Amino acid sequence: MRRVYSSDFLCNEVTKLLMDVPEVVVNRLPQYVRALRQILEDGSEIVSSQLLGQTLQMTPAQIRKDLSYFGRFGKQGRGYNVRYLVTELQDILQLDHEWNIAVVGVGRLGRAIISYPGFSPEGFKVIAAFDSDSRQVGQSIGGLIVQPMDELADTVRQKGIQIGIVAVPAAQASDVVERITSCGIRAILNYAPVNPLVPPEVKVRNIDPVLSLQSMTYYLRSGDTGSTSN
Amino acid sequence: MRRVYSSDFLCNEVTKLLMDVPEVVVNRLPQYVRALRQILEDGSEIVSSQLLGQTLQMTPAQIRKDLSYFGRFGKQGRGYNVRYLVTELQDILQLDHEWNIAVVGVGRLGRAIISYPGFSPEGFKVIAAFDSDSRQVGQSIGGLIVQPMDELADTVRQKGIQIGIVAVPAAQASDVVERITSCGIRAILNYAPVNPLVPPEVKVRNIDPVLSLQSMTYYLRSGDTGSTSN
């Protein structure tokens, strides 16, 4: 079947790609991917924004709007072809790539991260580990030899590392982030309890369970659910 | 020193406490606490919103507005007394309490969480561990005896557990969250890669490093920083 596109339409599509997408929207895309894969596994080839919204607890409108930032993936009256939408989203997020990761800090947390089995199936490969403690250097952890910090820049270049994971104590975190960014790495997953200052082209995601807990305790005021008041 | 408050003023304060604070604001409070503690350690007793904003990479206006949801903690022309502001924020967030936590799932991740030394100094005490796998039950991990799931409700009541941490595989996560909430727990830190559905009075914070990574790779398009183009 042959299709005709108006110049208006094409122009619109180009504009979309150039127009920068709100970060909140980008942050939701991986959730869509995950949900869609699940739906596919459950045997559905087609899904409506309505249904997807139900499983993700979002409004259908939000899902449609989010997707519309990137293109037109659905069919009116029918919904989205799950298989197609997943591949499109994976493409947008570049999830088909293999991403090479260096972990800095091989204390308890760093070791847990290196051995975490959830990264690899998603294409995230931890292929190098560093530590500033010379007693750790040379040790083998999960098949990796811990390297000294001053090999960071060379290894990043040689092995094509694009992502850094920071798992050092708070005191060293800022320095480590600085060193990582100066190697040209533009994506950092930071487990240290600090908000590192980075140049604008670098993305940082902070993971700090203590902050998460501390923001929940605000809501834990005596609602006294559970026991019968009598 | 004796103070006089206008009824207007008092009414305003009461309104503030009743008025619900945006969740984004509450989520920033722990960051303020952390930064302020650091500032105190560095020897400053007084801090301006300007300076605090610099260390946290926020605008001074945002900090002032956030704090104004809860009261008036500063002095014009001077700034905030750090010690006082910290204690006020800790009070608001209820950080002086000891919070009892149960971890569900004692696989690799669950064990790491139980042994994580960062919770205890902040008043978060992991005092119980559960697993549905009978081979795990009875084992000792970090001083805790792993209990079977059907002891959950009783233990929560007996030991006054207010927070649950979920560290089970994705497939079991929804069930586990359901069981935890049905014990009356209203705060859950979820490490499983799912968005559990909970009643509105329950707060959930999801921690999923894969989602964080996947949202960063969107931005890792060929900016080709690093090598000199010539």
Next chain:
DNA sequence: AAGGGTTTGTGAAACAAGTCGCTAGCAGCT
């Protein structure tokens, strides 16, 4: 005691995000 230099707290303005309502288009049935 008065003046200058700061800085808070806060309504108003600007901006961003999310929702609504409608149109156009598709599938399946009669």
Next chain:
DNA sequence: AGCTGCTAGCGACTTGTTTCACAAACCCTT
């Protein structure tokens, strides 16, 4: 083929969040 029910895409609108701008208040110096 036409009708019915459904659903994406999208502009308009609503809601929520951040920033601005300025009066009131405070310290310190003179």
